[in-house]
Amino acid sequence: MRDEQATGAAITFDRVEKSFAQKGGAPVMALSDCTLTVEPGAITGIIGRSGAGKSTLLRMVNGLERPTGGRVLVGGRDVGAADGAELREIRREVGMIFQHFNLLASRTVFGNVALPLEIAGRPASEIRPRVADLIARVGLEALADRYPAELSGGQKQRVGIARALATGPKVLLSDEATSALDPETTQTVLRLLADINRDLGLTILLITHEMGVLRDIATHMAVIDGGRIVEAGPTYDIFVRPQHPTTRSFLSGVTGVTLPAFVASRLRPAPPEGPSQEVIRITFAGRHATDPMLARLTGELGIAVNILAGAIEEIGPHPFGNLLVSVETGRGAEARAYLERHQLLTEVLGYVG
Amino acid sequence: MWANLTPLLLEATLQTLYMVAVSGVLGTAFGLPLGVFLATSQRGELLSAPLVNKVLGLVVNATRSVPFIILVVAIIPFTRALAGTSIGTTAAIVPLTVAAIPFIARLVENAIREVDSGLIEAARAMGATPFQIIRKVLIPEALPGIALGLTLALVSLIGYSAMVGAVGGEGLGDLGIRYGYQRFMPEVMAAVVVILIVLVQLVQSVGEGIARAVDRRAPRNRGR
Ligand SMILES: Nc1ncnc2c1ncn2[C@@H]1O[C@H](COP(=O)(O)OP(=O)(O)OP(=O)(O)O)[C@@H](O)[C@H]1O
Numbered sequence A: 001m002r003d004e005q006a007t008g009a010a011i012t013f014d015r016v017e018k019s020f021a022q023k024g025g026a027p028v029m030a031l032s033d034c035t036l037t038v039e040p041g042a043i044t045g046i047i048g049r050s051g052a053g054k055s056t057l058l059r060m061v062n063g064l065e066r067p068t069g070g071r072v073l074v075g076g077r078d079v080g081a082a083d084g085a086e087l088r089e090i091r092r093e094v095g096m097i098f099q100h101f102n103l104l105a106s107r108t109v110f111g112n113v114a115l116p117l118e119i120a121g122r123p124a125s126e127i128r129p130r131v132a133d134l135i136a137r138v139g140l141e142a143l144a145d146r147y148p149a150e151l152s153g154g155q156k157q158r159v160g161i162a163r164a165l166a167t168g169p170k171v172l173l174s175d176e177a178t179s180a181l182d183p184e185t186t187q188t189v190l191r192l193l194a195d196i197n198r199d200l201g202l203t204i205l206l207i208t209h210e211m212g213v214l215r216d217i218a219t220h221m222a223v224i225d226g227g228r229i230v231e232a233g234p235t236y237d238i239f240v241r242p243q244h245p246t247t248r249s250f251l252s253g254v255t256g257v258t259l260p261a262f263v264a265s266r267l268r269p270a271p272p273e274g275p276s277q278e279v280i281r282i283t284f285a286g287r288h289a290t291d292p293m294l295a296r297l298t299g300e301l302g303i304a305v306n307i308l309a310g311a312i313e314e315i316g317p318h319p320f321g322n323l324l325v326s327v328e329t330g331r332g333a334e335a336r337a338y339l340e341r342h343q344l345l346t347e348v349l350g351y352v353g
Numbered sequence B: 001m002w003a004n005l006t007p008l009l010l011e012a013t014l015q016t017l018y019m020v021a022v023s024g025v026l027g028t029a030f031g032l033p034l035g036v037f038l039a040t041s042q043r044g045e046l047l048s049a050p051l052v053n054k055v056l057g058l059v060v061n062a063t064r065s066v067p068f069i070i071l072v073v074a075i076i077p078f079t080r081a082l083a084g085t086s087i088g089t090t091a092a093i094v095p096l097t098v099a100a101i102p103f104i105a106r107l108v109e110n111a112i113r114e115v116d117s118g119l120i121e122a123a124r125a126m127g128a129t130p131f132q133i134i135r136k137v138l139i140p141e142a143l144p145g146i147a148l149g150l151t152l153a154l155v156s157l158i159g160y161s162a163m164v165g166a167v168g169g170e171g172l173g174d175l176g177i178r179y180g181y182q183r184f185m186p187e188v189m190a191a192v193v194v195i196l197i198v199l200v201q202l203v204q205s206v207g208e209g210i211a212r213a214v215d216r217r218a219p220r221n222r223g224r
């Protein structure tokens, strides 16, 4: 049963498939052939458009949803095959936080954090100090006696996180936990998750539709589209070398590098008649200096380069940049070949007359 | 004249309170679990038992569609079997309870259904058993709604209790009919009505007070 310990994975999705029966219609295929390994102690993000199947995939980890094909293994156990007491035991080892927090309005902060421990049948003498610890861990000591209605969204999610950690899980699931929060609060909640990951060695699997969230905390990521995992790997690699069109379109939103309007509006997929410019995206990883490269392009090959937009960002500790330039269409191929030779990634975005 | 009537009114009030209290408690004792079951036993829900759910739902609807005065008469054999007699104040508790159970069950069912399904999901994710979810999540979260529902049920029981004179049950309603109507003593009728109004007011404000006290939701989410 504990076969995936050989591979060291925390969670394994093995050719997972999920179809939902529909009343009076063909079943909806929410997931097909999803294979993914989640590294222990890593923060892995799943990104995809609405309806792509993210929640369905995540909810299989704690058995809220059962696969109709394939297997989901958590800590060596087949969740899809677990039932009753065994399933409840697995669930105690997997914490979950939610977009809308799902806190009990009838319980205080303390009472909400205590709930999973009460459910696990722990004695009150053990619950009290444990809950106090958890509340301190998420920085809500002063609010222990408040009711959720008296808290801000960020504070509510902190309660959600403390509650999810109560039974000492090895895995934390997060279904769009920051989607209902403003950008600043999102950052503080993400930082808290990263701290917990670091301090407790907790494996975190999170869902988001914001690439920025992945950039900020995920070491690994998977892109899901139409119920299939179309791309998976270390976040940095995917940011630098996105393969799938869906990934690229998500990325264009987050890199902060977009074409100026006067270029974008005239962009054509093929070179127009007459003199034209080829618009190229250059992605550089690590500390590659681009400026000298562009200067040499001009100096050595005599190709004039127009810089349209650019930015440098960080994914974890790694800098990575995006630059949009244009060169004379006739010399585009030559310029790209030169840049590729020097470890820069290029992509033709289109042409302007 | 009032000197003679005061003990009568007092006794009748106590009889009404007795009938309403006992049938309220019994109605809750049976109606609450029934309501919880109705709210959680449809297909795919916590205690998924669609067939039992349907049957109980039908029984509840059938009982609720019988006018109370007809119910009182229709179940006389049942009342006799249970109370030993079919006549009197104690016997009247049987039809009152029979009417209260399905009424309370529906009110509790509605209150439970109002609970956000996200909370059930969160509790499932914690590894809670269905019974734990009911006890620790559904009932506490539905408590404000249940309190309002029980208030409504008690007010209705006060009204119903006035009809049990038909089977020899006493109380305010019976007093009002016998003295106020049959012996034509309008002042008794008026006194009875005033006492009933005060009772209903009292029950209503205490019930609402309790509902408010247990309601920890943000003001804008407070349902009525
Ligand atoms: N219980 C269900 N019954 C029927 N279809 C469902 C059910 N749950 C999900 N689906 C369908 O499965 C697909 C994937 O849904 P899922 O909730 O996993 O998407 P998602 O990626 O989480 O989307 P979102 O970003 O909007 O939350 C959708 O087409 C959805 O309609």
Ligand SMILES: [Mg+2]
Residues within 6 Å of the ligand: A054, A055, A056
């Ligand atoms: Mg979702």
